[in-house]
Amino acid sequence: MPEQSVNKADFWFDPVCPFAWITSRWIGEVEQVRGIETDWHVMSLSVLNEGRDLPGDYRAMMDDSWGPVRVIIAAQELHGSSYVKPLYDAMGEQIHHEGNKDRTSVIEKALAEVGLPAELARFAGSEDYDTQLRASHEAGISLVGQDVGTPVVAVNGTAFFGPVLTRIPRGEEAGQLWDATVTLAGYPHFFEIKRSRTESPEFN
Numbered sequence: 001m002p003e004q005s006v007n008k009a010d011f012w013f014d015p016v017c018p019f020a021w022i023t024s025r026w027i028g029e030v031e032q033v034r035g036i037e038t039d040w041h042v043m044s045l046s047v048l049n050e051g052r053d054l055p056g057d058y059r060a061m062m063d064d065s066w067g068p069v070r071v072i073i074a075a076q077e078l079h080g081s082s083y084v085k086p087l088y089d090a091m092g093e094q095i096h097h098e099g100n101k102d103r104t105s106v107i108e109k110a111l112a113e114v115g116l117p118a119e120l121a122r123f124a125g126s127e128d129y130d131t132q133l134r135a136s137h138e139a140g141i142s143l144v145g146q147d148v149g150t151p152v153v154a155v156n157g158t159a160f161f162g163p164v165l166t167r168i169p170r171g172e173e174a175g176q177l178w179d180a181t182v183t184l185a186g187y188p189h190f191f192e193i194k195r196s197r198t199e200s201p202e203f204n
Contacts, residue, residue: 007034007035007036007037007156008036008037008038008039008155008156008157009027009030009036009037009038009039009153009154009155009156010038010039010041010140010153010154010159011023011024011027011038011039011040011041011151011152011153011154012041012042012043012136012137012139012140012141012150012151012152012153013040013041013042013043013088013150013151014042014043014044014045014046014065014068014069014150015068015069015072015088015091015092015095015106016045016061016065016068016095017045017149017150017151018096018201018203019149019150019151019162019164019165019166019201020150020151021092021095021096021201021203022165022166022167022168022201022203023151023153023162023163023164023165024088024092024151025168025203026163026165026168026169026174026177027153029168029169029170029171029174029175030174030175030177030178033171033172033174033175034175034178034179036178040084040085040088041084041136041139041140042069042072042073042076042084042133042136042137043069043136043137043140043141043150043152044065044066044069044133044134044137045062045065045149045150046062046063046065046066046069047133047134047137048137048141048146048149049062064103065103066124066125067103067104067107067124067125068091068103068106068107068110068124069133070123070124070125070126070129070130070133071087071107071110071111071120071121071123071124072084072087072088072091073123073129073132073133073136074120074123074126074128074129075087075111075116075120076132077129077132078120079116083114083116086113086114087110087111087114087116090109090110090111090113090114091106091107091110094106094109094110096203097203103124104121104124107121107124108121140152140154140159143159144159144160144161148161149161153181155181155182155185156182156185156186158185158186160185160192163177163181164197165201166197166199166200166201166202167201167202168203168204
């Protein structure tokens with residue numbers, strides 16, 4: 001297989017999004033088989049959906065989803081960017097694999113797992129770092145437009161919403177999907193491929 005001349009991803013995520021979680025696990029596989037480097041960034045479905053007319057249950061979820069992203073941003077500001085991905089991993093395990101719907105519990109367990117001070121949990125309900133949160137969100141969403149969600153992935157500098165996956169590609173299959181994505185990203189006039197989704201995500 002020809003060596004890829006470029007091998008960089010930027011990944012914007014919201015910990016509560018199951019599709020971002022699956023795509024992030026795919027990127028983890030790609031890191032193993034293609035040796036790519038990934039920078040991880042926070043975006044926020046709560047920010048994205050501000051002011052939108054949403055169904056009541058989804059609005060409630062958005063209102064309840066500020067905490068995790070605020071805590072990750074606070075950890076980044078106070079303790080460094082190296083904590084962004086570990087906190088995402090820890091929160092994602094709680095939310096998507098453990099089925100933990102208690103955001104307070106998710107945050108507390110994630111902070112403990114990565115060795116950060118428990119007091120960071122207080123930023124879940126604080127606007128102290130919302131300027132930085134919104135800036136991180138805007139850096140990703142501005143690359144793809146307001147009519148999408150998470151994840152946003154920039155492949156060698158070219159950003160897309162997605163890929164949206166319902167299963168986690170493993171090993172060489174993950175690498176082949178990356179190769180195809182690199183090819184599409186490398187064509188400057190390519191914008192989107194889309195079809196209706198007919199199944200829900202599975203994380204195993």
